[in-house]
Amino acid sequence: MSNSELILSIRNLTVKYRSRRGYVNALRNINLDIYRNEAIGIVGESGSGKTTLALAIIRQLPNNARIVSGSIIFYNDGNKVDLLTMNYNEFRHYLWEKIAFVPQGAMNSLNPVLKIRDHFIETVKAHNPDASKEEIVRKAREVLKITLLDPDRVLNSYPHQLSGGMKQRVMISLALILNPAVIIMDEPTSSLDVVSQKIILQNLKDIMRMFNVTMIIITHDMGVVAEVANRVVVMYAGKIMEVGDVESIFYNPLHPYTQGLLKAVPKLRGETELYSIPGEPPDLVNPPSGCSFHPRCPFAMDMCTINEPSLKEVNKGHLVACFKYET
Amino acid sequence: MARTSLRKTYGKALSRTKENLIEAFHALVEDKLAMSGLIILIAFVLMGLIGPFFIPPPTPSPNIYAPPSLQHPFGTDFQGEDIFAKIVYGTISMLIIAFVTGIFITIIAVLLGSIAGYFGGYVDNVIMGLADILLAIPQLPLFLILAVLVKFLNIISLALLISALSWPTAARAFRSQFLSLKERDFVEASRLLGFNSLEIIVYDLIPNILPYILINVVLNAVYAIYIVTSLAYLGIIPFESNNWGIMLYQAWAFGTIYNKRTFMYIMAPIGAIVFLQLGLLLFSRALEVIFNPRVRTGE
């Protein structure tokens, strides 16, 4: 990457969930560097651990989760802090002010009895009790315009008076109002219709440029990643399988899972012959031995069933966890 | 020929049921509270069923208001009858009335609640209107008045009367369960496959709320104990001399609470009621563990 100033550095992160059947291995030994002002797309299917990763960064893991090991270093104006070990009261200030999170189906997290104006006022006041209402509303108008909403109409509306797409944009505006350095979005457009989705995603790119914000976009949809991300992380069964810039992931995928995933998406043009990844998603309580993808991998070798490949750089900035590339 | 094949088909299903039972048992053993509820309940059932074979029935004696001793663990009452024996002999009728009432209330509630929730509209308005009227009348005074009009001959007639008046709360709960369940796609799928409303209610919907139905039986049993004890305490159930509620009434009326020697006279029936209620409530938890396949397989 040309601009390679680190903002988040995740090291050896392992998270497990307790369940009656045993421990669910949600994240296993995650290592990931995220740079300032990039849009990083984290793709994976259900159970890949992508949402757990986001929740671990903002320390909102559910009660039955346990962080077994690891650190998440946040580079804050020249200082390094570990988000996982810092005092939670201190961390609360980081949330929204430094790192904002837009959850999946965020539009349903607006309080139905509050006008949009009050959502902005409450959010800002929680972090800066001295802020004046006029100042907050002025700022709110700015961020609403950026998300292509009409401030005059939206500020005085209750959530139920807005459409799903509008509410989603309100949530993104709310995330922007405290000028965070990082915004994490979990499936930002999965509940929206096709046209709103495209417009919001186009809009996100402008927002990044204007606000100098780093975006982490979590999605299962390769189309969303192709549209907004400059770098892509592919996750499977709680592990990172491949990391690279968007061109290398889409035009030169290395990991058999990434290759399969791309070949499995129906397309609007060209040949209709598609490849289907055989088998079933892995059981995270008893993950397969060795590489967790080996039971579904067309290239699996003997060693894949025994040893677990680690993430290695194959081309510049293009990392993959696969024995195929370790010879 | 059809019969043998049926056995073949269902034989497999039965062997799965056996596996499920083993699974359920393991889940139950793990849940200590649920297990203790089951144990308390079994203890009461044993006390009621086989207690009378070991403990002589309470008979009047000159030894009145005796303090607790080895011979009389909880002492004796105003007639010199052994209090422990009275508790033991009162157990079975309490259990019968609790469960009979619990089952009656639940049957009425599931029937009316499912009809109201599934069909909605006019039927729903009539049933729920009736429920609201019944809920608006205070229960205990109603029973007092009814006691004057109706002669309670035995436990079953009492249970029927309580059930006829106490179904509305449970019916409302079942109605809302049905309201949300009938919106699920599998109900529509069943309709598309040609199943009629009765089949859908019986085979699709009720199995989904089976745990709630059984829990309701237990919770209504708890309610029945409360009502029967109250009625006995107020002196409206004359046919039960060993009833724990009547014991409470007598203990209270003879002022035993003010005397240290006879303290156990009033505490014994209270303790029996509290333990039985607690056992039932914890047992309802066990039912949840057993009948909910999700809780059971731990996913």
Place this chain on the structure above:
Amino acid sequence: MSKELIKLMNVYVSFRIGGLFTKITVNVLRNINLTIYDGETFGLVGESGCGKTTLGKVIAGLIKPTSGKILYKGKDISAMTKDEFLTFRREVQYLHQDPFSSLNPVQTVYTILSRPLIKHKIVDPSNVEEEVMELLRMVGLTPPSDFMYRYPHQLSGGQRQRVALARIMSVRPKVLIADEPVSMIDVSQRIGILRLLLDLRKETNMTIIYITHDLATLRYISREGRVAVMYLGGIVELTDVERLLTKPLHPYTQILLSALLEPDPNITRNKKVNLRSMDIPSIVNLPPGCKFHTRCPYAINGICDVKEPDLVEVETNHYVACHLAKGDLK
């Protein structure tokens, strides 16, 4: 094309919503005329809220139209005898979008599949178990004995959708209405389900009505088939899939195509959406004239906001509801 199987004539559906005093009528479907031919795969495409699911349920007889007629094999379904309707019920099946909701959580796969077989006496009672195994094999859940006694929550999304399909196949349907059958399933399992649909169609010759917002999956299962594009309760364009993708005539279809994301950064980033207003009008308060004029970049004042265009054949087998499609503005 072969013979007509389902025919919708001037179908309207409206719901009354709101409280005691402020009831409003919402027109979910407006003047739908559509013919489905025996054995074809027909696509219904549109965004959420366009009425495509309602239309699917109307065809399946699950929602009664407020006005208009639905003919199945030439018979009006509202005038059928009880037996005729039950046959229609069995022959026209609906595959739900969400396999987590369409399977009863307390029933095992065996119960789910055997019930319709026993109810309709589709096979001899002694063959029920074999038939359940055969159905499971048919939908690719092999070996069947591994799946027979599992509960739905012990299956993955793809496996559940297969069980739902097996249940439908148990009653030997003639028509399958598939409502976004893969949208809630993991990407890696989607192709498997779509291939299964293709195989079942080939084996049984059934008619498929495929409802989706994703033209790419529709193109995968039916490249030559016909497709109708819906917007706010009406059909705006009707033609075959490949023609719709290469030569869309309605401005809404053009925008829908430019909005669809593609798993190719160079292509998808170069597609731009050009709209007058990005927000869909509320279905409760529909605009007059052409329902798309509030957002349409080509809308002409005085025409598009006044008169609603009819669906007319502008080329052979290419129907469009737009004043501008033919160039002649009346």
